[in-house]
Amino acid sequence: MTREKIISEIKEKLGGKIKKFRDKSAGRVYIDIERKDLAASARFVFKDLGARFNTATAADHPDSIEIMYHFNFDRQALIVTLTVYAPKGDCAVDSLLPMMRGAEWIEREIHELFGVDFTGHPDIRPLLLPDDWPKDKHPLRKSCVLTDYNNEKAKRKKEGQI
Amino acid sequence: MSLKKKALTKSIGVFHLSTGSCNNCDIEILDCLTPRHDVERFGITLVGSIKHADALLITGIVNKQCRPILKKLYDQMPKPGFVIAVGTCSAGRGIFRNTYIVDEDEPLDKVVPVDVYIPGCPPKPEAIIDGIVKLIDKFNTGKGEKK
Amino acid sequence: MSHKVTIPIGPYHPLQEEPEFYKLVVEGEKVVDIDVRIGWNHRGIEKLSESKSFDQSAYLVERICGICSTSHPLAFVNAVEDIDGIEVPERALYIRTITAELERIHSHMLWLGLAGHFLGYNTVFMWGWRYREPVLDILEAISGNRNNYAMMKPGGVRRDIDENEIPGYKKILNDELIPALEMFKGAVLDDPVLGARLKGVGILSKQDAVDYSVLGPTARGSGYDIDVRRDEPYAAYDRIEWDVILREEGDVFAKTVVRILEMIESVKIINRCFDRLPGGPIDSMPKQVSPGDGIGHHEAPRGEVIHIVRSDGTNRPVRHKVRAPTFMNFPSFKKTVIGETIADATIILAAIDPCYCCTERLTAVNHKTNKMVYDAQKMIHLSHHKTWDLGKSMGFSDKELIKKMGKKIE
Numbered sequence: 231m232t233r234e235k236i237i238s239e240i241k242e243k244l245g246g247k248i249k250k251f252r253d254k255s256a257g258r259v260y261i262d263i264e265r266k267d268l269a270a271s272a273r274f275v276f277k278d279l280g281a282r283f284n285t286a287t288a289a290d291h292p293d294s295i296e297i298m299y300h301f302n303f304d305r306q307a308l309i310v311t312l313t314v315y316a317p318k319g320d321c322a323v324d325s326l327l328p329m330m331r332g333a334e335w336i337e338r339e340i341h342e343l344f345g346v347d348f349t350g351h352p353d354i355r356p357l358l359l360p361d362d363w364p365k366d367k368h369p370l371r372k373s374c375v376l377t378d379y380n381n382e383k384a385k386r387k388k389e390g391q392i
Numbered sequence: 393m394s395l396k397k398k399a400l401t402k403s404i405g406v407f408h409l410s411t412g413s414c415n416n417c418d419i420e421i422l423d424c425l426t427p428r429h430d431v432e433r434f435g436i437t438l439v440g441s442i443k444h445a446d447a448l449l450i451t452g453i454v455n456k457q458c459r460p461i462l463k464k465l466y467d468q469m470p471k472p473g474f475v476i477a478v479g480t481c482s483a484g485r486g487i488f489r490n491t492y493i494v495d496e497d498e499p500l501d502k503v504v505p506v507d508v509y510i511p512g513c514p515p516k517p518e519a520i521i522d523g524i525v526k527l528i529d530k531f532n533t534g535k536g537e538k539k
Numbered sequence: 540m541s542h543k544v545t546i547p548i549g550p551y552h553p554l555q556e557e558p559e560f561y562k563l564v565v566e567g568e569k570v571v572d573i574d575v576r577i578g579w580n581h582r583g584i585e586k587l588s589e590s591k592s593f594d595q596s597a598y599l600v601e602r603i604c605g606i607c608s609t610s611h612p613l614a615f616v617n618a619v620e621d622i623d624g625i626e627v628p629e630r631a632l633y634i635r636t637i638t639a640e641l642e643r644i645h646s647h648m649l650w651l652g653l654a655g656h657f658l659g660y661n662t663v664f665m666w667g668w669r670y671r672e673p674v675l676d677i678l679e680a681i682s683g684n685r686n687n688y689a690m691m692k693p694g695g696v697r698r699d700i701d702e703n704e705i706p707g708y709k710k711i712l713n714d715e716l717i718p719a720l721e722m723f724k725g726a727v728l729d730d731p732v733l734g735a736r737l738k739g740v741g742i743l744s745k746q747d748a749v750d751y752s753v754l755g756p757t758a759r760g761s762g763y764d765i766d767v768r769r770d771e772p773y774a775a776y777d778r779i780e781w782d783v784i785l786r787e788e789g790d791v792f793a794k795t796v797v798r799i800l801e802m803i804e805s806v807k808i809i810n811r812c813f814d815r816l817p818g819g820p821i822d823s824m825p826k827q828v829s830p831g832d833g834i835g836h837h838e839a840p841r842g843e844v845i846h847i848v849r850s851d852g853t854n855r856p857v858r859h860k861v862r863a864p865t866f867m868n869f870p871s872f873k874k875t876v877i878g879e880t881i882a883d884a885t886i887i888l889a890a891i892d893p894c895y896c897c898t899e900r901l902t903a904v905n906h907k908t909n910k911m912v913y914d915a916q917k918m919i920h921l922s923h924h925k926t927w928d929l930g931k932s933m934g935f936s937d938k939e940l941i942k943k944m945g946k947k948i949e
Contacts, residue, residue: 307771332752416605491583
């Protein structure tokens with residue numbers, strides 16, 4: 231199957247579900263879809279077209295969390311990325327388990343680091359963070375700021391503490 | 393040389409602990425054992441249990457998950473014993489000092505008392521051996537007090 | 540080898556109170572379930588990267604994993620270059636390939652040593668790590684450090700290779716390393732005791748490999764033919780001839796074969812790169828990264844490393860996602876170890892070549908009482924025992940086995 235055939239099959243099957251289609255380069259295609267269409271679209275790309283699930287990336291926006299699912303078509307040197315947005319007031323998407331076994335850990339990671347709920351995930355406990363980490367603090371959101379030692383030290387010096 | 397001193401410095405059993413590291417320092421520590429550097433000829437061996445250890449070799453940034461383990465192990469180590477901090481991460485967290493997964497005010501030397509720092513990213517096996525030899529010398533000449 | 544060597548892959552007393560690191564649930568001698576807790580090496584690198592510039596991030600990602608010190612920076616600079624289509628000079632592409640393949644050799648050699656240790660073949664451990672040293676010498680000569688090379692930057696590489704030194708490097712590769720690799724190939728692949736230990740153990744079927752999306756030698760040992768270097772070439776991989784190593788059986792032996800043959804293939808790639816190294820600049824000096832998304836990947840020794848970088852036109856990444864290969868390979872451990880014996884658990888875990896620190900935290904608990912029955916040190920000892928007993932049952936004498944394993948196993 232050629233690259234063009236894959237793109238045309240995706241466009242045909244997903245049709246109206248595609249909100250935005252970006253053919254960035256020979257190896258990179260980005261497709262925005264609605265949350266509710268995620269499971270069906272992922273099933274088509276993973277099972278029917280036989281892509282390899284690579285990983286999922288989440289990114290923090292002011293009003294929503296963007297989740298990108300990257301699928302590799304190795305023989306055609308193509309990565310197709312399906313993007314959904316979960317609004318922060320209702321931050322949940324469907325889990326892609328048990329269809330895609332490779333999604334188990336990454337959904338747990340995005341859940342703890344960004345605060346996205348994956349409905350239907352059989353075991354959504356934290357993966358990386360310690361047990362006593364506050365459950366409402368999500369480190370990779372922009373609202374969680376890193377300690378800036380240099381500024382802290384300068385402030386304390388100015389105030390005469392050191 | 394007192395018996396305690398002799399036992400401590402002549403045949404050092406080293407227990408290695410990684411508290412959140414990239415493993416480079418850990419691999420360089422293992423490299424010390426391998427035929428090119430071969431520290432076993434100096435009597436330095438790695439031990440599998442903290443109860444048999446004379447020295448605690450620590451790598452890594454001491455993240456929140458590993459901090460209680462580090463404290464527990466140090467308490468269980470028979471005293472007197474050395475604490476050796478290997479690598480820039482254990483000396484001062486290096487490039488990771490601003491991360492969210494550590495207790496900012498509690499770097500390694502606030503959790504356990506450190507006897508020698510061997511900086512480097514990673515320190516070469518020669519540097520690690522040099523650090524341990526310097527520690528033994530310091531201890532033998534009485535400059536370093538062990539509690 | 541007359542004295543005992545203890546490797547720090549052993550029990551820590553805290554494990555006896557918290558048996559929940561990598562917990563194998565066992566019934567008698569068989570593993571019936573596993574529970575995995577990771578996170579002890581979590582350092583928050585993705586968040587830190589947002590506070591560093593693109594140049595600084597390359598230093599940061601080197602320190603994700605010690606042995607993958609070229610893999611992560613190379614995938615990262617591939618991602619940054621993918622945002623904009625930044626051109627990289629030819630000479631830099633070849634230097635990237637040379638560094639990446641040298642790393643593959645010493646990483647697989649490290650794995651071979653550890654696998655030998657888990658099986659009780661301490662001579663394999665010592666010799667494997669001894670032959671890493673010439674490779675690290677070449678890397679030190681090229682980059683200045685045995686690990687953490689700081690070679691990659693967006694747009695090229697940071698250090699050049701001195702043409703006058705190349706004959707010396709080729710001499711090390713051809714006169715020291717190739718005979719050693721051929722020796723390992725014979726000693727490991729033809730040894731009947733190792734064959735009995737490794738063949739048919741921890742089988743991952745091709746369908747499972749696809750379902751779990753595994754990568755690297757774990758996939759290629761199960762007949763799943765993926766290799767980023769061939770599928771979406773980068774660096775100089777499409778400019779020289781080389782072969783992908785593939786095996787069908789899916790057991791630990793197949794993965795061992797893949798790794799050993801990949802080392803031999805890497806030496807060929809490096810030699811060809813040295814021979815065809817073109818002249819010219821090593822850095823295209825990009826001044827700016829436009830807003831956009833970039834995805835870069837690289838076939839690291841353990842599998843595909845992928846970095847996803849988003850830029851907003853400033854000098855820092857807005858989002859930098861890192862996915863190491865062990866993240867995808869590890870869940871397949873559940874599939875391969877259930878039903879196997881405890882004595883084989885350590886070598887099955889080692890077969891996916893996880894981050895070295897991860898293998899320290901293996902325990903086995905009784906399925907009814909949840910009390911720990913074996914810690915990692917005991918499981919390794921069980922594995923040594925199994926090798927010894929197998930050897931005896933195959934007719935080898937004590938003396939012959941001591942020669943292979945370094946000591947008698949009681």
